[in-house]
Amino acid sequence: MTTNVLMTVPTGPGVGLTSVSVGLVRALEQQGLKASFFKPIAQPHPGDEGPDRSTAMVAQGSSLRPVEPIPLHEAERYLYNDNIDELMEEVVGRFQASVDNDSTIIVEGLAQIPGHPYATRLNKAIARTLDAGLVLVTAPNDMRVQDLEHHVEIAAGSYGGIKAHDVIGCILNKTIPGSLGAKSYGDQFARRPIFKRNFALLGQIPVAEELTYPRVKDVAEFLRARIINAGEMDTRRIQSYTLCARGVENVLEALRPGVLVFTPGDRTDVIMATAIAALNDIKIAALVLTGGYEPSAALIALCGKAMAKGLPILSVESNSWDTAIKMQSFNQEIPLDDKERILNVKEHIARCIDHDWINSFALNHEERKLSPPAFRYxxxxxxxxxxxxxxxxxxxxxxxxxxxxxxxxxxxxxxxxxxxxxxxxxxxxxxxxxxxxxxxxxxxxxxxxxxxxxxxxxxxxxxxxxxxxxxxxxxxxxxxxxxxxxxxxxxxxxxxxxxxxxxxxxxxxxIKTSPDSSLVSSVFFMCLPDQVLVYGDCAINPDPSAEQLAEIAIQSADSARAFGIAPRVAMISYSTGGSGSGNDVEKVREATRIAQSRRPDLLIDGPLQYDAAIMEKVAQQKAPNSKVAGKATVFIFPDLNTGNTTYKAVQRSADVISIGPMLQGIRKPVNDLSRGALVDDIVYTIAITAIQAGSIGA
Missing domain, CATH: 3.40.50.10950 (Rossmann fold)
Incomplete structure (x- = not known):
């Protein structure tokens, strides 16, 4: 079946339906496809407040803003009154308000959870109403391969069976590495008879333990702990727990990176050992003092350097044993404000989906706008x-x-x-x-x-x-x-x-410049919510001449193309077209003429004001005949003052991730980092450098 509406439905409880659904959206975005997401009916977890979990997770790190689903109590009222047709009318109304007609739409069905016996019935009605292709989401849950095959086949039977034209295939989630590890398990499952016709295995997603690590602040909120030292509690993650009630010599091995240490608040020896470990750059997740004991001011002062290194110290009233027992009921669901973990989960799942299948949903062969997820992928x-x-x-x-x-x-x-x-x-x-x-x-x-x-x-x-x-x-x-x-x-x-x-x-x-370049310049890749733009030069040349500005424009256009961005080059000035005059405008006008004559294959226009370059409505008024205005992807600034100021203003005011500066025109790839660079920034800069090296060596 070829369809642009895909609905995820579970084969049973606990399969990770929401994670797979939002991961599918990210997989579409990674391939440069236009995606929409729709959750028809809410299923809040106990204690959930605020926005729906699925729609909030989709919106994180994406330009999508799905409508809120129908509240569960409203849907149940329709069911109790036997008005399922009216419920489906409400579903259609929200669906049409939530999605773009020219996008591939992921619809998340209802999960099978206790107290919701109607989940499969509603999923069938929604799929039929929206004419959706069905993607089953399953998880091994310690089943043997042949048992899992039967489980999937039985679940598919609720929707017409694996031979039904609208039952597309399944995604295997939560596979466990080991003797029947993620790859071998999936490979065995992929060879089962159910996949011999139109039904396909669309993805195999292994468990990634690091994606389950909560922040210290999440555990602090759960335990209702008093904060003695906040440290890095907002960013440190808990990989393991240890209860330290023995002599200090017997707990040293437990003091490892990422461990949450529980100890009675009067165990000065354990507190000191933990502080010493922190001073030795072992990133203990946090120290939790139990029993309601207050550490003395002298002890706190002695631990001052460890606390300055970011060690969070918490205090709880319950004793160590009761606190450890309570942790067994800690909710492992991802908090909606944990942006880093949400994005990592989405990226992990998206990487494991069959990208050939994802690309089969391309609506046409028109040039796609390169989104930040697609760019990074x-x-x-x-x-x-x-x-x-x-x-x-x-x-x-x-x-x-x-x-x-x-x-x-x-x-x-x-x-x-x-x-x-x-x-x-x-x-x-x-x-x-x-x-x-x-x-x-x-x-x-x-x-x-x-x-x-x-x-x-x-x-x-x-x-x-x-x-x-x-x-x-x-x-x-x-x-x-x-x-x-x-x-x-x-x-x-x-x-x-x-x-x-x-x-x-x-x-x-x-190293010096490459043979075909007379200068070195730079570009930043600006990851706006819905596309990636190229800004140059924002780091190297203070006041380039018209000749140099033309070369920067050509270098930047070639860099954009090398990284999958269709170059439409706007030469930025304070004036658009012939409306202004002055030396600065004339320089940009001359640079545009030189660049156009040297590279007639490129779309280059200028002078253009920034708003005319990026906004179609403004472009229609100020430059109606331009093929670049309103659609620019490469922005060339007249000098370093303008370029650096603009990139920082956009980056900070719009909370935009910028990758760069990437040097261009140099004989071999050398790239600079911001001193405030995050680990991901460094990873992507390494990737850019590797690609440049491949281009130079080609």
């Missing part, structure tokens, strides 16, 4: 296919180490960390970071000498001597740059602790 997939080696000079910086670990785990790139191996492994262990064979660690002292002679040769025209070269190579950014210049790595990423100048200056001196 393409970055990772392109980088993964290239398998490039990227050097990270700031190898002893914790965010950089974690990013290298993620890149190795996901196959994004082979990262080389510069630093002392013992120190890097200590930092990794204390922060719960696993460094596998995909991460290389190089001691700068062991490799520095081999780069002295090549560096002297490159800079001999500047009178560089061996002694000065050795001194300069003490800087690990310079060392990493020489590794890149000598083709020992494919790209370099730095800036988590260094300034932009520290990162870029060695590249300009040692």
């Amino acid at each position: 393409r970055l990772i997939e392109q980088a993964r296919a290239l398998n490039k080696r990227i050097v990270l000079p700031e190898g002893e910086e914790v965010r950089t180490i974690q990013a290298a670990s993620i890149c190795a785990e996901r196959g994004i790139a082979r990262c080389t960390l510069l630093g002392k191996e013992e120190e890097i492994r200590r930092i990794a262990q204390n922060n719960g970071i696993e460094l596998n064979h995909g991460v290389e660690i190089l001691d700068p002292d062991s490799i520095r000498e081999r780069y002295v002679a090549p560096m002297v040769e490159i800079r001999k025209h500047k009178g560089l001597t061996d002694i000065v070269a050795r001194e300069l190579l003490q800087d690990q950014v310079v060392l990493g740059t020489m590794m890149l210049e000598q083709n020992h790595v494919d790209g370099l990423v730095s800036g988590a602790v260094h300034t932009t100048a520290n990162t870029i200056r060695p590249a300009l001196q040692l």
Whole structure:
């Protein structure tokens, strides 16, 4: 069946219906497809308040804003009065208000939970009413493969059976790694007879334990704990629990990264041991003092440095045993304000869905607007296919180490960390970071000498001597740059602790511009809610000439195309078309003419004001004949002052993620990070660098 309405229905309780549904939406967005989401009838969990969980999760990190579902009590009233037809009319009304006609629509059915015996009946009625293709969501739940096959076949029977034209297939969720691990279990299940006709296995989603880790603040709210020291309770996550009521020498092994430590509030020895572990950079999730005991002011003062390092300390009235027992009833559902965990769950599930099947729902072959999820997905997939080696000079910086670990785990790139191996492994262990064979660690002292002679040769025209070269190579950014210049790595990423100048200056001196470029410029990828835009130059050239501005425009257009963004280049000024005059406007006008003559294959227009470049209504008034105005994807600013100010204003006021600056026009890829970069920022910059390396080497 070919349909643009897909409805997820469960084969039983506890299959993770909501997570799979929102993950399907993200899978569509990753492929650049226009998606809509609709939850017909709410099913709030006990204690839920505020917006519906499914619609709120879909909206997180997306431009979609689905309508709220029909309240459950209203739906039940229709059922009790035997007015299911009227209920379906209400469903259709909300459906039409919630979705775009030219999108692929994910409809989440009702879950099978106690007290809702009508779930399957309503799901059948909704699917029939909306003419939806049905996707069964199932989970092994310790079943053998053949038992799971029978379970799915029986569940499908409620909707016409696996041979029915509107029963498309199933998604296997919550597979457990092990002897019948995620892949082997799914492979065995995929070979069962039920998949021999039109019914298909559409995805296999393994359990990812790290996606279940709650924040300390969630547990603090659950326990109604008093906050002695908040520390990093909003961001630290709990991987395990330990009850420390023994002698301190017997609890040291339990003091690991991510552990939540319960101990009686009068156990000064355990409190001190936990503080010492925190001082040694072991990221204990939190310390919970039980029994209502108040630590003395002297003890709090003694633990001050540990608390300053972010260690949360909580206090509860109940004793340790009762507190530990209470934790067994802790709700593992994702809080709706836990943006990071929601986005990670969506990305994890989206990666595990069959993307060939997802792409089969493309409505046409028109150019798609590249959304941030689609952009990030393409970055990772392109980088993964290239398998490039990227050097990270700031190898002893914790965010950089974690990013290298993620890149190795996901196959994004082979990262080389510069630093002392013992120190890097200590930092990794204390922060719960696993460094596998995909991460290389190089001691700068062991490799520095081999780069002295090549560096002297490159800079001999500047009178560089061996002694000065050795001194300069003490800087690990310079060392990493020489590794890149000598083709020992494919790209370099730095800036988590260094300034932009520290990162870029060695590249300009040692690597220099590519043969077809006369200058180095930069772009930022601005991840707006519904699309990704390219801004240049916002980091390098203070006041480019018309010739230079034209080259920046061409470089930026080529960069946009390399990363899947169809380039429509707007040359930004304070005037649109011929409405203004002055040296600044004339520079932009001349740059536009030069760029158009050099690259007639590109859509370039200017001068354009920012609003005329991005807003179709304004474009219709100010530049009605422009093929760029109102549709621009690449924005070229007349100088660094304008570009840097605009990118920061958009980034901060609209809460937009910006990736960059990415350098362009340089002979080999070197990229800078913000010193406030998050781990994900570093991962995506590594991916960008790998893709650039592949483009240069092509």
